[in-house]
Amino acid sequence: MSIVLVAPTNAKDIILLDHPRTGTPAQFLLSESNNIFEIITLAQKHKRSLLCEASIISDAPVHVATAFDPAFLLIAQLYKSANSDRFVERDELLVGFPTRLRSCLERSLVDVCDILDGAVSMEDPFWRFSRARTDSYLQAKVAHVQTLLPATIIDSLPGHEDILVLAKQKAALELVSNYLAPSMATELARAFDFSTLDVYLNSQKSDFVNPNEFIKRKNEDDEQSATTTAKKQKKGSKGVESLKKVNTKGMKSMTSFFTKKAK
Template sequence: MTTHIGILPADILQAIALGGPSDSILPPSRFIRLLHPRTGLPCLFLSYNQSPQATQILEVQGVSPINARSWTLGEEVISDGKLLILTPIDPAFLLIPILKSTMPTDGTSGSFRPADDIFEDAISKLSGESNDVVPVVDITSFVEMDCARRALRRVCEMKEVASNITVYRFSSAKVVDYVRKKVDHMSSFPVIEMSRSITRNLAKDGLFDDGREVLLAAAKMKIACDLICQYLPPPESASLLASYDFADLTAFMKQLEEENLTTIANSGKGTKTLKETNGDKKRKITKGSQGVEKLKKANVKGMAKLSTFFLQKKL
């Protein structure tokens, strides 16, 4: 069995530390393959049960070194230097490609249907389109999870047609409204400033200067949008960005870019002027040298040397 080094959330690590492979404390888990909400490509996820009523989904990402690397774990050497990172992901994002697969192709909103009907339709279509790249059993397992059922309310319009019957219809507008809350949360709290690279870029652009508080807030919001858009299909990403007014920030960044280009251009002119000055000096030296060379070629036969004019004359 291949061994890998991975980074997992603290609660899973705690459960592993407290329990063992045969201990019931260790949460039941399994790997599933689902469509990524942005690319639509099959990706690997880990589902595990925090409790009988709570299932969490983790995205599995692999970071591979450019050159060959290995890990040393105790006395064991693991030849595969890849690092696996497992991070929680909102099930609502994973529902988007599943629900969109059931939408009419004519651009209409479609009709309200019970959740079971929508998921049955999605499984039928995705299993045929993906050629079993996304296993039917994985899609079925995901849509039956309690976390997926609860997430329906975040990305769908709902209607109560009876006391025990609720129907749903996917809504891009509902998706945008939902992720806007995530953007506001991410940009309002010091989550973005925890990244040193992002903070350095903001400081380099002068957004931490006094009087630019509004632009700094807009920049943080734009960064939050870009991060969340990594988990949205292109239409929903465009709608999310269009729901904010980044006009002042865009104008500021454009002006900053133009100033940088002007500085670079002026720096180039200064270098060119210096080269031209050095070139003129060289040409003058060269011209003088040519005159000397002509004098060297002149016929001096019979001419007195210049030194004779300074000799003491005999009386």
């Protein structure tokens, strides 16, 4: 079976790692420059053929390698030992990761770990996972992702710039949270206040008319109108109703005036 992979030209290896969000195995790509890319499969509702140079590939799944922050891998593993105050060597922190990832993971240690004696040098051999440093890093990550969201969103709600800022911030938070364990994502969300956005969205919901509810109400109104019309037709006019109440006992019927009298 053929596949199509859109990847950097310096791609080197495809490796299997536990996804930081779900913990289930997922495919990643390692480049020659020791950068990590997540391999994402594009969902295709309908099967289509692809034209690649002079070849036609039928029904081939398309995979795209997207840039990935190795800090998420570290956070997923080190978050489990977040209550430990012990400084350890770098090798101990990186236990469980493939050796070929060591270079790119070491670059991310400074983002989520404290160094013994407050040293800033990457050569310091003792590290400790830092919740405070990790929280700051993730909040900065959300702010950065927020700046990368499409600028066209800005013009979608004129006069509600504050709501737009919060909406973009929430979208960025959700994107970052896709790479965090649920408990970690919940803790990160507490650093943000979306109460103003929630109030605005709830006010919009109250003004929204559900099409299904509208159709239901219309049908009920039509049925009620039809029932009323039928009752009116059955009841007749006021004059007719009055004649129905007249005592006709002893009165000749209309047909008696047209019958031939007996001789």
